[in-house]
Each structure stands twice: as structure tokens, then as C-alpha cells.
Amino acid sequence: MLLPEVIMTQTPKEFQALFILAFLGFWNKNSVHGANKYYVYSPVCKMPSVNPFTWDTMNNFHRKKLRQCNNDSDLVTSEFDFETHHYRLHVHEHLAKPFLNRKGNATLECEYRQISRDNSSMKPDNTYNQLRRCPIKHHQFVPNHTDYMITSCYVKDVSRHQELLQRDAISFIEDRLPKEKVRDFVKEESEVHKPSVLIMGLDSTSRINLRRAMPTVYKFVKQPGWFEMQGYNKVGDNTFPNLLAALTGDSEKGVRDYCDVRKPGCLDSLNFIWKRFKKANYTTAFAEDCSSISTFNYLKPGFVKQPTDYYLRPLLYAIEEQFKVTKDFGSAYCVGRHLSFSYVWDFGQQFIDRFLGRSPMFGILWSNSFTHDYFEGATALDNLFWKYLKSFEESGLFRKSIVILMSDHGHRYNTLRQAATGYFEERMPMMFIYLPSWFRRKYPHLASNLGRNQNRLSSNYDFYMTLQHLLHLDSTSVDDFPDSLKARQCKSCHSLFFELPFNRTCQMAGIDEKWCCCQPTETITNSPYARIIAEAIVQQMNEHLVSQNLAHLCHNFTFKNVEKADRKTILSNGLRPVDRNEHVYIIMFKTVPKNPIFEATVHWNNRTQRLRHIDVEDLSRLTSYKNDANCIRRKNAKKYCICKDSLSWPSTY
Template identity: 40%
Template sequence: MESRIHTYQWVYKFLGLCYFLIAVVFVIYGSNVSWSTKIKQIRNPNLSRISESEDKPEPQLYYLKTSKCHIPYVDPFNDEVMEIYKPQTLITCSNETDLILTEYNASIKRHVLHIDEKVALKLLNFTEAEYNCFYREIKYGDQAETFDKLGEKKYFTNGYEVPLHVEGMIVECQLAKDPKVVLQKDAFTFVQHRPLPKNLESPRGTRKPSVIMYGIDSLSRINLRRTMPKVFKFLQGPGWYEMKGYNKVGDNSFPNIIAILSGYSETTAKEQVCDTNKAGCLDEMPMIWKYFKNASYLTGYAEDESDSNHFTYLKPGFSKKPTDFYFRPMLRALETELDVYRLPYMRYCLGRRMANRYVFDYGRQFTKRFVHERPIWGMFWSNHFSHDDPFMPSSMQEKVLGDLLDFQEDGDLEEMIMIFFADHGTRFGRLTELQEGFLEERLPMMFIHLPPWFRETYPSYAQALELNQHRLSSNFDLHNTLKHIIEIGGTPDGPKLPKSFDCPTCQSLFHPLPEDRTCPQAGIEEHWCTCEPYRIITGQEWTTPIAHSVIDRMNEYFVHKNLNRLCSNLTLNYIHKTEIKTGPNLDYFKDLRQESAVYRIKFKVNQNGADFQATVVYNNSTQKAEVNVEKISRTNSYKEDSTCINDKLAKLYCICFGDIKA
């Protein structure tokens, strides 16, 4: 018995020693490694702890990863952004039910006005008081950008057929005994039917694809996923293609939109065509709608905020009506004649409706009226709810989704190519201050829908678009694609249309883009390029001279533009962040302090706390920065800083002496 006990004691001691040794091994391997991994590593000492660790960092994801371009994926709901993200609630402009309704009678091809008697009874407090309803026609002015006046009062009753020449009206219903008592005031715009021209009455051999462009200002692909997830889900449906490598080519709306519509940058247009700041130039520019119109397309264009219109914000606008259906004169009448509610700066409500509802209703009318019987091109743009507040699109999700569903349910998407896009992302404010702010600003959303008949007729074009979702692309490529669409519907021996002037290496998205494409090959300048990674650097003795040199260039710019008597000299307050360009295939830099390198620096100046971001080539020996001042980004609002000048670009940098805050 004693020997057996002795044996058990020896066994217990041996097991205890084994447990102790195992515990020591676990301590040596560290507490950050999972139990399953520790066991695997004990069994196989050569196993890499990093490769097996459950706590290893997630692999970097990319919107785009090619041999020459790495655009990182951004989690739209990461911890940093969720600290500031607040979904917005839709603000309605009126709680009243519509007294006047309109419908389009397809059999007689006329708009009809209806009066809802039940609503009238409620507005009359259920009395038998009599009332009258009338409209005043919105008449075009001599200039394309204005409306002339309102026409005389035309009284109407229920079932009134709107005359074909009327494209817009202000309507009112008043008490018969006291006309000062207005039951309801409203406004309507109409896309009136136009008969087919003779050359389109008989079927043609090649089917012309229609194009509708639905645009939302300042909406990045990241913020779309964040604020409109239902819309994003819809855009994953059959026939939709997301251009995940789409990168903007300019700072604000105008350079990005003009590149799409004309194929020119503003600078090159001034050299090759005309100065877009001078009256009459925009009429001369080779806008895409001119090419569509020459190919027998019916054309339409609409925006929802006249003060921030692409072609009239510090620009002269058009002297001639640019498209067959042009909404701006109607918009000016609505803004003038109806009550306006602003949120915060732009006109949010025009009378009883949100401003963008007029625009997209106009676009829906235009599409529904014509897309099933003739080729059309139209662009319909909204910025009143997305430009100033990056989170306001969340309140519009159901409205935008409803627009897209209407296109689908009416069968319009079966007929046409649709482009759902933005000009750029958020350019100032809270989102730009985040770690991913650089990407947020430069990666606008871009989705293209091809109808089934087009995919079946041109399978190689659909395959190319599928491939190009994962290639670097730009506004100039989209311009070439629009030209390609026109050529598709033309005669085989017809002339080839000129491609984008500013980017000779750009092409139609219906042909495969090169896998090794770089930003210069896509017409994207260094400051806007998201392809190549940068690494943060620290040390004031190194980064401060870069900021000072950039500010010197900005102050020289004021002198060169003869603005130094109006604009204050800028001085450095502090540096937010400085980064050095490393390139897509470099994991580290052995010697960051090169003689000359590309830097990205974000800084604040003392004057009104203005924030700027610049991409510069800086020479550490000469301490001189090479930078195009007009490519420097202003990353906070400048509305109240540069009221003394009207120069559209200089306003970004100028802090007027009279606007300096104490």
C-alpha cells in the first residue's frame, strides 16, 4: 500500500511539473495570443503568431487595388464618424393636403388641373362660402436665365386642360367675397408633349439609347452608403455598375461638371475656346447636349438652387436657351413668387414643396413623356439638401429611393441608360476633419445603369463596364462615354466625335481601361489623386517650413491678382497634419527626409481661422514649395470671409480686411 501511495505522489508531482511548464510557455508567448493559437504554436513552434492570431488587424480593404492605384475602402460607420453622425429627419414644407392636383392625360396628351372639393370644404371650415381659383402663367424672359413676368389671371374650374404653350404657373384659390383670404397658393411646372419630328417617325436601323443623369451635389460614395443605405442597396440591383475607381478632377462643382459636359477644364477652355467668366462664352462651349441635339435627341436640364447653379454662380450663365427644356427661368419664378424657407443657407422650401421635388418632378415628366417614343438626354441636379450638411441626405433617402423606384416601375429603366452621380464629396466641415476626410472629398459616387436590351445588343460594352468598375476612371472618361453613346445610335460611317480635350489618354467606359492606369493618364492632378498612399510625419522643425512656404506662395498670389489691397496677408496659426507621399508599392521609407518630395499639408491661418489643404513639391535644401495656389483646398466655409471680391477661385483664399473677425 505504501509503495502505491508513493507511486501516486510521484505521478502527481510529475503532472504538477508539466502544468507549471505549460503555464510558463503561455506566459512567454504572451496574453494577447488566443488559447487555440497557443496550443497550435506549442504543437508547431515554427507557426507564425501573427498569421494565426485571432487578434491580428483586419487586412486593408480597397475600393480599388490595381498595380498603380490603391484607393482604400472606408468603413462608413467607423467609430470616428459615428461620434458625429446624426441621421436627419425630413422637414416637410406643408402639412396641408393639396387643393389643386395635376394629372397628365396620355390619350389627349394634355395636363389637366383638378380641384379637390373635400379639401376646399375643409379650408372653408365646412361652410358654403364660394371661392375662385386662377393661375398666372410663368413667361420666359428675353434672356435664357430669367423669367419675364407672370401672365394675367386665368380663372379655371375642375378638369381644366392646360394650354400647350404654358410651361409653368402660379395658382391661387381665394374667397369670392374677400380675395385677400387665400385658401391655398401653389405652383406647377409642365413638360408639354412635342410631336415626333419627321425624321424619327419611321423606324431606324440602329436603336438610340436615351440617357438620364440624376445628380446630387457633394455626395461621396462613402456618405451615400452611410446616409442612404436603402438607395445604395437599390443600386446593387441588376444592370447597375458602380465605378469604384471614379476620382474627381477639380475642387468644386464647376470644374467637375464642365469636364463631364464639355471635356475641357476651365483653364484649357479659356485657352482653346473662350473665357467661361465672360458673357456669351458658355453658349459657345461644346456642351454635350449640343451633340445629343444634333443626333435628334430631345434635351432637358434642371437644377434646384439658382444662386448656386453650375453656370450662374459667379458665372454669366447662358444668353440663349441651352436645351429644349430648361428649368432655370421656372426656378427663378418659383423663388421670386413663393414663400421661401432656407436650411441653413439654401432655399429648402419653395412654397408648399421642397426645392428638389420641383426638379425631379420635372425630370420624371420629361422622361415619362418621351423616353418610350424617342431618344432623350437630360440632366437633373439637386444641391439644396446635400451641399451644406453632409448628413442631411439621410432625411431624403425615401424621396430619392422613391424617384428611382418610379423610374423602375414605369419601365423607364428598361429603355434608358441612367447615370446616378455626384460632382465631389464633402469639401468642408466635420467630415473633412476625420482621418478619411481626404478620400471623403475626392471620391464622388458614380453608378451607371444599362437597360437589358443594351446589355444584350452590346455584350462587350457591358463586359467592359463590369471590368471598369475596378479601374481608375474620371470625369473625362464619362464625357467620352456620353460621346460614345451618341455614336452608337448613329450611322456606321458617321464621323467620330472629338474626345475630351484635356485628357487625350481618356476613353469611353464601354472599352476596357488599362489595369496599370495612373492619375495623370486619367486627367487627375496630384492634389486630387487618391491612388497613392501618404505617411504622416511629425516634428515642427520639419513641417513648419513647408507650411510657411505654402503661405508665402498664397500671399504672392494675392499680389499677382492685384488683390493685396483687399485681401489680408495670411500667417500660420498651426498645422493640423503633414504627410509625405510614399507610393502604392512601398511599405516603409528608410529615409523620409529626402531633398525633394511630395507633401500633403493641412494647416490653419490666423485670419478668421481659415483651414487649407495643399499638395506641394517641397525642396528641403532650398525650403521652397512648388504649389499651384488655385489647386489648394479650402476645408471650412468661406462664405463670410471674402465678400469684397467676386473672383470665384480667389474667394477660397482671400480674407477681406473688412471681413476679419476680432
Template identity: 50%
Template sequence: MNRMLLVPFGTLFSLVALAAAAGQQPAMPKYFVNSPLCKMPYVDPFSADVMAIYKKIKLKDCHNDSELVTAEYDPKLKQYRVHTRLDLARKMAKENVTLECGYQKIYRDGNATIPDDAYRMSKVIPLTDNLVVPNDVEYITTRCFLNSSNSKNHKSNITQRDAMTFVQDHLTPEELVHSFRLLNDEQDPKPNVIILGIDSTSRINLRRTMPQVLRFLKNLPGWFEMQGYNKVGDNTLPNLLAILTGDNHVENIEAGKFKVRGFEDSLDYIWQHFKEAGYTTAYAEDCQSLSTFNFHKPGFIRQPVDYYLRPFVRAIEKTLKLERRFETIFCVGRHISSGYVWDFAVQFVQRLLEETPMFGVFWSNSFTHNVFSAGSAMDHLFREYLLLLLKLGLFKRSIVLLVSDHGYRFGNIRTRTKSGYLDERLPMMWLYVPPWFRKKYPHYVANLRKNRNRLSSNYDVHMTLQHILQLNTRSHEAFDARIKAKKCPNCRSLFFELPENRSCSEAGITEKWCTCHPTTTVTNRTQYMAVARAVVQGMNQHLVAKKLTHLCENFQLNSVEVMDRKEILGERSTTAATEHVYVLNFQTVYKKPKFEATVRWNPRSSTLKMNVDELSRKDSYSATAKCVKDSLVKKYCICKKLPGKQHK
């Protein structure tokens, strides 16, 4: 007799639940969230299947020489000084040399057709020791020659190129007076807001790869981890947009609107609201080709914030030596790619902390985007940056978020572990509130504690940012409807108590990404093969509809790894009897790609509901999708081998 085998939480969920049920020690929590409408399973970061493929990575420097040009901030002058190090140059050359250095200023080219992809550089300007950096210089590259009387051309072969940023204070006297009033307004306080983002880092993988950072977060009072935080989109763009705009814009992404010049400028970003409230704003992200707003997109036509690192990152990746590690650009010149972002964040805080309310987003891709264990190489370094920000006084009056967009979407952790499904969907989300906030708003702090193990989403974080701009607003209903999250009008600030019994749909999370529902594994081969064949047929029909058949291979089913049926908590029995939600893991023939599809299947009528653009690709598509540029299509297009043509 055909039947379904009940496996608690199926192959989607961690073995922790099974271990706990069997009474194994030490006992671990069974759920991150446990309510009638949401049972989000706890995941053991150190389960045997993950640790079998995990290897701690040691950080290696990007250079083995001494810096010939250094910079420091002079608090008396309120300007930067640059020093040239002749003493170190002579040690490097092992002879009595002279040092000749110069620099080039980097500008954003606002007149270019695609300004985010353009930059301008000045002519080389002599760089003398103890140079006071002019206020109009924000980004530079440097180069130094060692001149030796012993060499034929009087110039040795030793040359050093470098790059550095300077956060300059551009506030007018009137703006400084206004900012001072904002900083000292006890009735309507304006705390700084700093968002530190690390790409592809689940709360599970944070514990596995960054124990030093985790200790910092746990040991500094004021941090709250949202353990019920669930992503709302596939990759970085929709998840970050949901935080920054209150809308993940999935429909616009699928419609290709983000490829249209100027579309990204038309959106309503939270940093615009902070700017209107008197804040100084910043955005920085490393890896210019992977950048959230530029990956296969034109990016911003107008500079979106006051301090924008994009032209600097673009320039240095084009002019300095690059080294790839962890399957992405890791070293840019003499420094780690993400180091430029964190240095920029430190300068932003150091320069403006006492001058103006600040809102900044600082996002790192280079360590963690492609290799799930690479965060271990970042652990000590990122903790040092957090300690430096602590020393600078950031945590005295600032609200700080440490966030990610999602966990690992492809690779070994998705193809070889049971917890990979959950890891992808559960990004880290930590929120820090300073001592004065905890004293002034104890009811908000009490709500943060309650919300730690309640279902939350990116839209709640968006509403939290909106709430920071009007902290005296005492209820969600009191917010103007125009600033509520468009995709989830009932989502609320984390300073308000979240519903204890909340469904994914109520938090703006679609079934594809929802981790609230228990699953059972389908063992009836006839049943799972019928669904699998219908899915593959739907994929082929999608290729035809998208006019991709000349580029992409037709799909043929190779095998079904597993199919799980979701038990939709709170769903009406009449719906459950006619239509089921399945998560199908399968492989097709050509190039053996591995897919995961969340579908609705009616066993009575054998009809399928599926969004092919929502397919998950569990293995890397970098080698199989070079013929297309659309990030959605890349997931499922297996490029044909065209005669006489090589895909770049």
C-alpha cells in the same frame, strides 16, 4: 535625429487599412483600386470618427395643408388636366366656401441682357376645375382664394400659392416619324440617357446616408458602380464640364472667362451631339443661386436644351415663400426645392418615353450641398422617385447614370475626420444598362464589370456618352479624334476595358485630386514648418498679384495640423530625390481659416511649386469671403473689416 514616421496611408486615409493590418474583424477590403500605379484606399463609411459627428435627419414637409390645385397627365388626350379641389377647400375652411383660383404662365425672357436671370409672367388667368392645359403652357404659378359669405369682404384669409411644370410634346408629325424610326432601329439603337445628379455625395456618404437608395441600386440588375472613380476638379463646374464637354476648363475658370456673357454658350456640350442625333434634351437644377452654370456667372444666353427648368426655378424662388434648411433654400412654396427637379424628370420620362430618344440631366443641390448628413432626409424620398421611374418603364430601354460632382469639400467631415480627404475626391458613379443592352452587348457588360475597381475619371464618363451615340464602334482608336476628351485624349468609354495599371495622369487627374498614392506623415518640425512658411508667403504674394490686398487680410501662419508626403507610384527616382509632393493642412491667424495645400517642395533648394487657386478651404468661407464674388478667391480671401462698411 530628425526622421519621418511611417504611418500607412497617413492621416489622409481611413483607419480601415490599419484595422485590416491588425487583423480586426470583420475584415474589410483594403483598396478600391490596387495596382502598381494606383492604390486607392477603401474607406469605411461607418468609422468611429465620422459616426461621432453623424446624425440621421428626418424629413419634414414644407406644408401642412392640402393641395387645392392638382395636375395629372391624360394619356388619351396627351395633354395635362388641372383640377381645383373645392372639397378640400371646405374642409380647410370648415365652412361652405367657394374656391376662386387663377394661374400665371412663366416664360424665359430671351430678349433680356442675361436671359438666365430673367423671366416673364402672364396676367392672371382664371383656373377652372378640369382645365385642359394649353400646349404652350410649360410652367405656371397658381393662387387660390376661399370666398366665404360669412366674412366681411366675402374672401377668407386662407390663400394658397403653388407652382407646377408641364412637359409638353412639341414634336412635329415629321419629327415623330423620325423619332419612331430611331427608337426602333435595332442595328443602330438609340437608348435614352438620363443623368441623375446629387451634389456633394461621395460613394462613401451614399452608403452612410442613403441605405434605401443603395438597396435599390444593388437589387436592380444592370447597375454597375465605378468604385475607382476619382474627380478631376474642385467644385461642381469643372467636374460636370469634364463629363459634359470632355474638358474641365480649369484654365478658363481661373482666367475668369466664365464671367463673360456668352462664353458658356460657346462650349461644345454633349447634349448638342445628342440633339444632332435626333434626341430630345433636358436640363434641370434646383437652387437658382447655386446653379452650376449661374453661380457668379451670367449663364446661357441661348436656351441650351429643349426643356430647360431655369426660368421656372428663377421665377418661383422670386415669387413664392422660401424656407432655409441645411444652410440653403430648401422649401420653395409648398414643396421641397429638389422635388421640382425630380417631378420634372418624371414628367419628361412619362411624356416622351414612347415618343423620342431622350437625353436629360437632372441635378439636385438643396439636400446635400452644405450638410453631409442631410442626404439621410432624402433617402426614402429619392428611392420613391426611382421606383416611380421604374414603374414608368425608364429602365426597360434606357441607360441611366447616378452621379455626383465630388464629396464634401468643407465642414466637419473635412476638419474632424481622417477620411475627409478621400471623401471629397471620390464622388459616387453608378451606371445602369437595360436588359436589351446586356443581351446585345455582352462584351461591353463584361468590361463594365472589370472596370468597377479600376481607376476612372469624368473624362471616361464623357467618352461613354460619346460611345452611346455610336455603340457599334468597337475600339477607342476608332473614334474620331474630334470627339475624344480634350483634356484626356486617351481616356476611354467605360464600355471598353480600362487599363488595369493606370496612373492618375493617364486618367486626366492632377496630383491635387489624385487618391492613388500612399502617404507618410512628416514629424520633423523644422521640415514641415519650412514648407508651411513658404506656402503662406506664396499666398500673400498671390494676393498682391491678384490686386486683392485692399479687400483681403494678409496671412500669418498660426499652426500646422499635419503634413503628409506622397509616395508617387511609378515616379522616377531622380525626380523623387530632388522634389517631393506634400499635402499640408494648416491654419492662419485672422479668423482662423483652415486650409489644405498640395505642393511640390525641393528640400535642397527650399523652392516651392504651388497653385494658390487650387487651395482647399476645409471650413466654410461663407462668413469670411463676402467682399468678393469670384468663387476661386472666396476660398482664400479673408475679408478685411472695412470701417463704416458692412459686406452683404
């Protein structure tokens, strides 16, 4: 850095400014391409290592502060009694004394209403039962059948007039295990270790943004025992297809051959991995915040049958309906007195405390609230999430369990997505796998393979097979798995505990070309045919609106300009088009009305000047459609629909 400093002291201000821009441009170019460093490097896959701190991502990057939802103390708390294996409720009347004193001879009276899943409903995920009011007595035992409750505390004066002082929600993970099952597990545990499995997910978090936004958490997952899957590449656009592949081995399109996910009962029929863990006598749990956008409920009916032994959705659905909801970072932030995030992770802490050492566990904790819409939201979460990780560690989770920290995809919209690194940010979700020391000692070959696979191309389907492998640790190869246990949409995919092929292509990993990060690109934005390709894409988009009977609701698109155009390089052993004049292009373009930015991966023939037919459903939209597509409920169609009733004329153009 000495040379630039010397030059700048001897040049006019105008030249200094030009020099800074040129220098930053050179630095950014090298940072985008990882300065010739790669996550994966083989003859058929060159996945670049991306610098999280490029100037175009850091220029407007601001760390956010965690905002508390309340500054008072809990009047009602619960505590698990390990002797009786029941919860007790405690009423902290002394905390209310300042309020009581102001009212004269007032008293504090608290009550609860039990919340339960309404299994009689056609769509139980989208409703709940609320039972009659019951008074709370100090040190009262909670009935063993109780899963959740909403508490209310009132100040009552001498005339019996009451004033609500505090409302809250409490979840319970009751210990309903038969004594024989616990005894058998403890006996078996001393001879054959059966690893518990906890999946922790933060929505829309790339491995790149984790480094940028959550340095404290990143430092935690760099400790011994953690393996970062740097070649992990998403397989679908948004959360649903990626988690569907990771938890069922199915693709969104593949499921259509079996059932319609928009109809009740479809999701229940799929091969969710928690079913297999349950069959293997694991105790299971699933919790996800932000009930309106949760993975299996957004524009879907969810599950008819409760999917896991412990399932937080009924409580979250109830309190989002009854409590004040404050939004931040685009999603439900405070629900009542607590963070939406904290309901999920406190539930996870209860799950760990209740069953670690008493039963093998399989749990999924998933959070949307901080990270779904704003990539900077993760900065506010960093220290809080680290505290949960430390609390889980102190509870003994990492001594006994395989723990996964993962995401579905990276950030898909706006600032970060439109940066030079945005293409990779979106397609490279974080994936960290922790193996406890006893597992590494007992299965050194599996740990060695996982380490080797860190820099091999992998996908959500491989992750699904990895979970399957944890129930068949005596397997010696992928051939030991019957077809019924293999990922239905990628039979060539296999466990990350088996060595992945060095020369692995995206096709072998079940990754469509659109999402594949393996092929280097050459930027050709100023090429005359970049505009021609983009205009042909827009024409197909408009034809698609007509074919889907959406033209009466959604406005026609008019091409505006090409933002960026790249041409993919065909690697030495990669699949080549039949016609050598055909190339794969990544076109980022803007349309009107409302100036949405789209990205399409297409095949274009330079000789025939023809665009191969594209599936408009696979387009990426790089700007949010939250306020543009409220006239339709079809999830995939929302990204390419500008509702006519959302336009404000004439300012739209």
C-alpha cells in the same frame, strides 16, 4: 471581441478607458487604409478602399428626419390627357369647404399666371416673364405653349373681399413631338434599340458617404445591371470644373483659351454633350434646384440660349423670388409648399412619362438642396429619393434606358472633410451606371469592359467619352472617334465601354496630382520641416493677394499650426522628380484670422529647403468661407480671402 471583454472585467476604470482609446485608434487606423483593401490596385495606382464607419466619422453622425413643407392638400392639380396630349387643370373645391363655410356664402376662385423664359434679356437665366392673370376653370385644358405657371386660389366673400388661401407652382412638359417623328421612332425601336440616357446627380456625395448616409438607395444600386465605378476620381475642386469635364470634355483652365465663363455667351459656345444628343434626335431636359448656387449660374451668367428642350430654371428662379423660402442643411429646403428637391424630380417624372417609348431621351436631374453643405443631409433624403427611384422604375425607365447616379465630388468642408478619411471622401464622388438587360445582351463586350473598369482608375473625362460612345455604339476602339469628339483636355481619355489600361496613372486620366488618390502616404506631421513648408505656403498666399490686387480687401494670413502633414510615396512606375530630394507633401494647416483650415499639395526639396511655386487658386479650404468672402465676387478667390470687413476685433485672434 471576447478578449477585450475579458480584460475589461479585470482592469481599473482608468486602464479600461486607455484600452478603449488604443483599441479604437488601432481599428480606425486599419479602417482608414481599408485594412489593405483597395478600390484600384496596380503598380502605379493604389487607391484605398475606405471604411465609411470609422469611429471619427460616426462619433457625431446623426440621422436626420425629412421635414414636410406643408400639411394641406393641393387645391389645383394638373393631369396629362393621353388622348389629346394636353394637360388639364383640376380645381378641388371640396378641399376648401371648411374655409368657405367659415366665411358664410363665400366662393373659391383660382387663377394662374404663366411663367416663361425671357429670351430678350442679356442674361435670360437670371430673369423670367410673368404674363397676365387668367382664371382657372375646372377640367380646363392648358395651352400647349405653356411651360410653367404660378397658381393662386382665393376665398371671396359676399362683399367680394378676397383672402389668399393657397399659392403653388406647376411645371409642364408638353408633348410637342411631330406625329411623324414618334411614328419613325417606334418603328426604328422595334429593330434598332436607341438607349435613352438619364443622369441623376446629388451634389457633394462620395461613394463612401452614400453607404453611410443612404443605405436604402445604396441597396437599390447594388441590384443586377448596376456597375459602380470604384476608381472614379474627381478632376477639380468644386462642382463647376467637375461637371464641365463630364459634360463638355473641357477643364476650367482650358476653357479660358476660348472664352470667359463670366461673360454671357461663353457657356453656350462649349461642346455640351446634350447638343450632340439633340443632333441625334433625342429629346433633352435639364433641371437643377437651388437657383442661386446652381452649377452654371453661381457667379456666372448661365446660358443665353435655352440649353435643352425642357429647362426648369425659369420656374425655380421665379418661385424662389416670389414664394417663402425656408432653409435647412444650408440651402433652400422648402420653396413655397414643396421641397426644392421635389420640383426637380417631379419634373423628371414628367419627362419620363411623356417621352419614354415615344422619343429617345437625354436628361440631367441635379440636386444641391440636401447634400451641398451638410453630409448628414443625405440621411433625411434616403427614403424619399428611393421612392423616386422606385417610381421611375415603375414607369419603365430601367427597361429602356441607361441611368447614371453620380456626384461631382465628396464633402469638402468641416467635420467629414477633416476626419482621417476626409482626403478620400472629397476626391471620390459616387458613380453608378445602370445598363438595361437588352443592352447587356446586345453589347456583352461593352458590359464586360464596364465591369472590368469598375476597379480601374477613371475620371470625368472618361465619363464624357462614355456619353459620346452611346451615340456611336458601333465603334470598336477609341481610334474610331475623330479628334472633334474627344475630350479636349484629355486626348488620352476614352469611354468606359472600352477597357481602360491596367497600369493607368492619374496623368493619363487627366487628373492633376493634387486630386490624385493613387499614391499611398506616410504621415510626417511631427517632422520639423512640416512647419517650414506650411509657413512657406502662407507666404505665397499673401504674395498672391498682392499680385491679384486683393490685399486692400482681404486680410493677410498668419500661420498658426500644422494640423496634419503627409508625404506621398512614389510608386514603382510613377513619375519621379528630377531631384531625388524633392517629395510631394499634403499639408493641412490653420491660419489666423478666423482660423480657416487649408490643404495644399506641394513639391518640397529637403536639400535646398525650397518650395516649388504653387498656384494658390488650387488650394483646398476645409472650412466654409460662406461668411468670410462676401466682399469679392471672384469664385476661386473666395476660398482664400478673409474679407477685412468680416472681422470682429479683437476676438478674431
